[in-house]
Amino acid sequence: MHLRGVNSGVRIVLDLQAYQSPGSRRRGIGRYSLALAKAMAADARGHEIILLLNAAMGDATELIRSQFDGLLPQARIRTWEAVGPVAQATPANAFRRGASERLRVEAIKALRPDVVHVSSLFEGFTNEVVGTVPGDSPWLNAVTLYDLIPLVHKSAYLPTAEAARWYAEKIEHLRRADLLLGISRYSCSEAGELLHIPAARLANISGAADEIFVRQGDTDSFRYRVMSRYGLWRPFVMYTGGFDSRKNIGALIRAFALLPPALRCAHQLVIVGDPPPRERAELDELVRGLELGADEVVFAGYVPDDDLVKLYNICALYVFPSLQEGFGLPALEAMCSGAVVIGSNTSSLPEVIGCEEALFDPYRHQAIAAKMIQALTDESMRARLLAHAERQCREFSWRETARRALDAFELAVERRRGENRTAAPSGAAEQKSMLTARAAFLPAPRVQPGAPLAAAMEVYADADCDGVAADGSLESFARAYAAGDFGRVVLELGDDVYCAKTLGFAAEGAVDIVVRDRTFGKPLHALAQSEEGRAIVLALLYASGGYPALKAAIDGEFAESIVGPLVNIDSLTTLGRSQVVAAPPGGDLGGASMAWRDAARHAIDALVQRERAVHGPASPGEGEWQRIASALAANAPASRSTPQWLVDISNLAVHDAGTGIQRVVRHVLDELMASPPAGFRVEPVRLGDDGILRYAYEYCARRYFPGYPLPPDEAVACSAGDVYLGLDLGAHLVPQNIELFRGMRNRGVQLHFVVYDLLPLLRPDCFDPPGLPLFRAWYEAVAEVADGALCISAAVADELECWLHQCRPERLRPLGIGWFHLGADLAPTVPSAMAGEQPDQALAALGKRPTFLMVGTVEPRKGHAQALAAFEELWGDGVEVNLVVIGKRGWLVDDLLASMASHPMRGERFFWFERADDQLLLSAYRRASALIMASEGEGFGLPLIEAAHHGVPLLARDLPVFREIAAEHALYFAGYEAEAIAVAVRRWLDLDAEGQAPQSAGMTWNTWKKATDRLVEVIQEGHWTHRWMPTPLRRYAAFDYRLAIEAGRLERGRIMSSGCAGILLQGPRVPYKAGRYVLSIAWGGKLTGTVEVCSADGTRIHAERSIAAADVRVGEADTTRFDFVLNIDVKDLEIRIRANDGDEGWIAGIEVQPVVPAQGRRS
16 A cells, blocks of 8 residues: 555654664664664655654664665754653653653654654663653654553563553553554554554554574584584574563473483573573573583573574574564574574464464473474474475565555555644743733834734834834833843834844844744844944844855945845844744745744743642752753754854864965865855864864954954854864864764764874874874774765875774774865965066075975975985085975984084085075075975875976875876885985986976866865765775784884884894784684795784784795785684784894784684584
């Protein structure tokens, strides 16, 4: 059935708290809830599916988002804030639970659904799940009904008065539901018989097993490993599920004890799941009382899904002895996984198992034992049950279950529409009551107050308010308003200059605004003529259209024809605590924003009334009400209808250094402000040391709108669909505030970070050691929380992808890795002040000799020492060349700086300008024969572009990033010895003399607009070069901080041997599962030592080999590979590589890759 009348426009909200709950997530209810939601999302038939999650159980949010990645837009996974703890088992939680129930209803209202589906109503007694069925909601309420077992067996399941009260309340909510989705015919019949629910409100949607539960072919490949993990050594009989009394596990143990001794000794009974302590103690006592051996009944505890499927596949028999079920999902899972399954002949199990031969009477131990004997020994019966299971499993699918659920929703919606039921406006009662207090009306000209309103309200207007008979002037109103004399103030806003007088009152308090005209440019223009009024207009402009609206109005001098269309009605709700209570037809007010204050007051009043009814006049503390207010604000719909691009400029907002990363931040921000991404508004933000992310209003006022007042920086309000761009580098801010970013991602905000380079990771030898952990923490935090990493070159993107195999962050969704090239803000090739003049006197000593230029801070990785040594070699050979270095002092180069400062050739052939202004730099470019880019690592390489802009030829180290930027327009060199650069300079001089030297002419580069457009395109179009997810591969580069070095040193990303015997590399001391692995070692030079694979602080050796013995040559470097086996799980696996005396070699890194799992024998 598929009803055309509701084929489109139906908004279905799926409350998935049942899967968020730690208890239910691991049980059938959790599995069922998730699988049904995914199936409905996969084939929504044109309906709009929204998931609703409880932020109080945020640890499951990312898991759920990953499950729906590709099924739903992430913006349709919404969270709401509760005030916990709320578990009903604790009486002190009563107020918070009631508050959270109301908060949930208000959050749902903001979504304006047609259908709300609660995946499990009977939650919340001992956890943070909040679920109700409101009696007067305008949406249709649907609930999944699993069973009514506690109603039938009250003494067993409701042992306390509080539990009985909680369950009774839930039953009443269940009765109010418009639709119950039963998971079996049995559960539907129970609802009809026990609760007298009409058949029209019941739908049997059945159920299915998750797609992971399948028959696996080569079970021998994992049998030993999985069985040994859970203490199983013989063929085993299996049970998995809950441990409450109806599960009848005691009867199963007794039946196992009744098996013939030979058969019993040949098998083990494994009980999968985490029993509560009391139930576990009772079962242990039963096992001892039956004199069963310690290894005959095995309690496996919680088993992850991957292992559960394998246990189903290799068990000798699966037994489900439950006395009562709503469905019996474990039995179906086992059947789908190729197990021989037998079960009870009660409740829903005959419906699920579907084979009379496989059923037994669960009340008789002998009957269970007899069926177990038959199923373990009768091969023909086993074959029949397996064949039947294969057919039976095809009768159950989540696609079919979802189809039935959507059919039921459509039918119920159609039925409700036919009944033409509408809910009363939520704020009607309190609006009526508020009119009993003193109320003021501030009309617009030529409009008489409405009759019902005028009778109860005092009218205030000045004489120039045409057509209005007033009770007093605006001045008298202002005095009474300041004194708090009015319980309600209603302001009528029209497109009339007079309204400029009254609109200011809306910014001062709680005013109800009745909007008469769609635009109101005239009063806005009039307001903007004063400083105080201009602040109001600027606030409305910003709320309506962000910074572009501000710029357009300022450029247009606040003309009424400009500000009128720019300011929308919805923005009026941002003035003070004002709300819009009426708007003209076709007005642009969002429905969720209408009378927002009344809605909030209604929610608070409902809480107060409930609290008084339950606990009397005593009120909760102020802190509780503050928490409720915060939650209401967080759950309210976004005040801005356009999603935001939150551009983090945390460092720039405090101090603009003018160079480096901040130059990039400034230029990209300028472009984003001038041209926001389509469908978004750009909001510069800053993260302070207090951990609060704020809008950077003050910075924007200084930079873009000097002289115009903007409000003080305030906390960011983010919503699902927003985008965060970490444009600035706040190395300490992101790790310190990781919970902030996790929370934003849970709310549905996309998180993207610009990665400028990985040099602190790849070349730690070039950085001050105390600062390295800070940088590493930033990279690791970004790797965990980011949706995307925007690298400034493809080379950096590749380096990041490679490093992630080393970092291995825990991720459930892929990390997109993309790249864009920076722009270049290039100065004129000839400065105007020097046009036609000779170069700076400082360069006069260069003469006519070929001049090679190096530009950039003098740091270890920049290659200055190598270049200077190369030119010393050239000068010694009589080669007439100059070396000019323009760069300030860096770190870790004191000896080099001293050598440069006192160099005998300084001022003759060698020139170092520590401080150079733009004119000197431009003169140097004009005079240079070629630029030398000797840096050993860069994220981009802007000097190449600057030199090309001036037509200077390029001599660059052969790095991927330089090839990426300069391509064929440069001459490249390799090697780290002086000779490498000396040879390259000689070759360039020869090629230049022949006119064959590569020229930088024709090399292209980005403008900042083009660079920014590319950045936006990568994010919005998802143009990721890599989409990284954890894989079994583990990589440990030489620079990995987890690798210790004794007989060597870290140099240029390699561990270099010292020539002495000892441990060259040791680490990483991380956990590994039992299995077979391949170890790869990338090395070069002469190494004759050994490799050990060990654990337990080196006391347990798993493998030992000579490096050269297993050598396999790959490319230019040597790669040694060999297999090793871990027969047990280890907590601290180490690779130890030992060098011998006289070894002169290096190690670039190691990799560990799992292969076929290890198989062994019982020892």
